[in-house]
Amino acid sequence: MLRKSALIRTAVAGLGLLAVIGAGSVAGAATTQAPLKEVPGGFSFEGPLGKFDQASMQRGFKVYAEVCASCHAMSLMSYRNLCQPGGPFYDERWKDHPAESPYCKAIAADVKVPDIDPDTGDAIQRPATPADHFRSPFPNEPAARASNGGALPPDLSVMARAREGGPQYIYSILTGYVAPPAGLTIAPGKFYNPYMPGDLGSSWSGSKTTVPLGGVIAMPFQLTAGRVTFDDGTPSTTSQQAKDVATFLAWTAEPKQQERKEAGLAVMIYLIFFTGILYLSYRRIWRDVAH
Amino acid sequence: MSGHSTYEPKTGIERWLDARLPIIRFAKETAIDFPTPKNLNYWYTFGGILAVCLVVQILTGVILAMHYVPNGDMAFNSVEHIMRDVNYGWLIRYMHANGASMFFLAVYIHIARGLYYGSYKAPREVLWILGCIIYLLMMATAFMGYVLPWGQMSFAGAVVITSLFSALDQIIPGLGTAITTWLWGGFAVGGATLNRFFSLHYLLPFMIAGVVGLHIWALHVPGNNNPTGVEPTSKEDMVPFHPYYTVKDGFAISAFFILFAWFVFFAPEALGHVDNQVPANPLVTPAHIVPEWYFLPFYAILRSVPQKLFGVLAMFGSIAMLFALPWLDTSKVRSMRYRPTARIFLILFVLATIGLGWCGGKEPADMVITMGHDANNDPTGFSVVWFSRILAIYYYAYFVLILPLLGLFETPSEVPTTISTPVLPKGGSAIPAGAVAAPEKKG
Incomplete structure (x- = not known):
């Protein structure tokens, strides 16, 4: 008994020491960022049992298609994905053949994608099919940069997994534009955003102790109120558009997220039950051995 | 290993096979009848857990390799293809990625258990060294596996680790550069590097499996150590491996899988880094390059030395210490259960390693304890690099000073004469009647 308690005391003391040291640290990294905004109402897909809100994903797709898609590619997504189980336009009637869904066909048909004419070899534009990848707004990176003041609009396919905070970060960036504080020099064609990770020390004329948080971004504020008209009548505020497009991007970043969590619940229940049975077997087999 | 066989071939086929390849006899001796000390606690279940981890990694890895494309232009998208279009690809990939972390978690507990109970001491030095070789192979495999998704952190990690060898330029000018060029298959990390890393990442796990075979062989010659560190003296100290330890290990493996499943299904990217979801771009370096959590202590040792060559030597030396451990510990007492002073130093050693990981x-340049600010408003005080220097010195001191000297000067507490002594009431018989006689017939 003495042996065990001494061991625990030492371990606790050591951990306490580490905790004190950890709490005392204030990292002095050059890159800063304002604490991310709270999303009103939160995201429905958060947490171990979270599920995607299909109406929100549909609205988010509309924001993407009408606003984001004019500059940002989404090369990992195909139109058929929109109708697969768990997708924004999933319909049970086409459960086994999502690419046959009229929603996907109609969405794809509205878009022209580049192709090669099989008879002449000429470069042509044809209506997309559900099997096509989302159309990229620019043919190549130099073209994208040339149209955006030298900046490359990043591909949005996995954006919600590629930034700290994910969907919350996307929401904060999209709604977080504010006028730059006096004393901050922002180059023409660039914009101040406190949620963009950056180091503004060199463009700040004030005291070193009051450098504004955040950085500069080449994308201007996009989601003005009413920019996108939602078909379901949801008021099209900046916050609503940002929340919906963040939801859509969370889904595109990991379309199997909900399937993963649902499978996880079943696996957990099974494993806990099975582990319990093994423990009882262990107790029974060892019951006569002093050890 | 022989001498405890109760195998009697019953059928003609079994007798025929037994005379030619006694594989059934071997399996029965090593996996069923093998006499095992009856006092092994849950810390001893991690060997079995690790065997399962290796199997999970190889099975999921072989399936991933069917869909993955080791090409600089296609690797990132092929991983996303697995996540999106391959049936249960997300499950297989998350098991593989998190399985690596679980593997290291288990191996660190397994090593710490060996350190505490003195499992590295005679006659188990070869067993211990084989374990160290497995650990080294695991590190190489994990590093190359982390490069394969070809994200930003994959690329940065490949650059940082392969460039370590360029420190050899400080011994023979040109040698380090030649080695890194050879490793890269070019003059920079690129598609050729990715392709060879994939080849080696597929090869090394089978080498690990081979060394694991030797590790288990080397375990079965002297038999298990146990929490008392006292060698078994009689049959009463032992139980057959099956069913006693198959059920105990089975329970522990299943419990470990609950943790594993939690990460796979509910926090699959908690142990990763968001920068690795950005495709590799040689022109953009991530702001803050960090390796996977299981390499952090060694990364801290590397960075704690201002001179590159000595930093690299300090890092590799910290693992080399493990190989020399059986001859550094001078104590005649095996288990730290009976070495109260050594126990405190070991706990500090574990905390120092965790601190190094932090x-x-x-x-x-981050501060551990901030005391003020300089003219540029950067914090001043006790920095991370100094904290890691102190911890790294303790790490080394544990091996080269504390263990060699402590064995000569400490006073161990009383060591029991047999394994059974600590658990029995005074004057009790070694084992209750009938305990091991026929366990499978009970219940």
Whole structure:
């Protein structure tokens, strides 16, 4: 008994020491960022049992298609994905053949994608099919940069997994534009955003102790109120558009997220039950051995 | 290993096979009848857990390799293809990625258990060294596996680790550069590097499996150590491996899988880094390069030395210490259960390693304790790099000073004469009647 308690005391003391040291640290990294905004109402897909809100994903797709898609590619997504189980336009009637869904066909048909004419070899534009990848707004990176003041609009396919905070970060960036504080020099064609990770020390004329948080971004504020008209009548505020497009991007970043969590619940229940049975077997087999 | 066989071939086929390849006899001797000390606690279940981890990694890895494309232009998208279009690809990939972390978690507990109970001491030095070789192979495999998704952190990690060899330029000018060029298959990390890393990442796990075979062989010659560190003296100290330890290990493996499943299904990217979801771009370096959590202590040791060559030597030396451990510990007492002083130093050693891991995840210039600010408003005080220096010195001191000297000067507490002594009431018989006689017939 003495042996065990001494061991625990030492371990606790050591951990306490580490905790004190950890709490005392204030990292002095050059890159800063304002604490991310709270999303009103939160995201429905958060947490171990979270599920995607299909109406929100549909609205988010509309924001993407009408606003984001004019500059940002989404090369990992195909139109058929929109109708697969768990997708924004999933319909049970086409459960086994999502690419046959009229929603996907109609969405794809509205878009022209580049192709090669099989008879002449000429470069042509044809209506997309559900099997096509989302159309990229620019043919190549130099073209994208040339149209955006030298900046490359990043591909949005996995954006919600590629930034700290994910969907919350996307929401904060999209709604977080504010006028730059006096004393901050922002180059023409660039914009101040406190949620963009950056180091503004060199463009700040004030005291070193009051450098504004955040950085500069080449994308201007996009989601003005009413920019996108939602078909379901949801008021099209900046916050609503940002929340919906963040939801859509969370889904595109990991379309199997909900399937993963649902499978996880079943696996957990099974494993806990099975582990319990093994423990009882262990107790029974060892019951006569002093050890 | 022989001498405890109760195998009697019953059928003609079994007798025929037994005379030619006694594989059934071997399996029965090593996996069923093998006499095992009856006092092994749950810390001893991690060997079985690790065997399962290796099997999970190889099975999921072979399936991933069917869909993955080791090409600089296609690797990132092929991983996303697995996540999106391959049936249960997301499950297989998350098991593989998190399985690596679980593997290291288990191996660190397994090593710490060996350190505490003195499992590295005679006659188990070869067993211990084989384990160290497995650990080294695991590190190489994990590093190359982390490069394969070809994200930003994959690329940065490949650059940082392969460039370590360029420190050899400080011994023979040109040698380090030649080695890194050879490793890269070019003059920079690129598609050729990715392709060879994939080849080696597929090869090394089978080498691990081979060394695991030797590790288990080397275990079965002297038999298990146990929490008392006292060698078994009689049959009463032992139980057959099956069913006693198959059920105990089985329970522990299943419990471990609950943790594993939690990460796979509910936090699959908690142990990763968001920068690795950005495709590799040689022109953009991530702001803050960090390795996976299981390499952080060694990364901290590397960065704690201002001179590159000595930093690299300090890092590799910290693992080399493990190989020399059986001859550094001078104590005649095996288990730290009976070495109260050594126990405190070992706990501090574990805390120092965890502390080094914490340092490895921070920037060297970050402050542990901030005392003020300089003219540029950068904090001043006790920095991470100094904290990691102190911890690294303790790490080394544990091996080269504390263990060699402690064995000569400490006073161990009383060591029991047999395994059974500590658990029995005074004057009790070694084992209750009938305990091991026929366990499978009970219940």
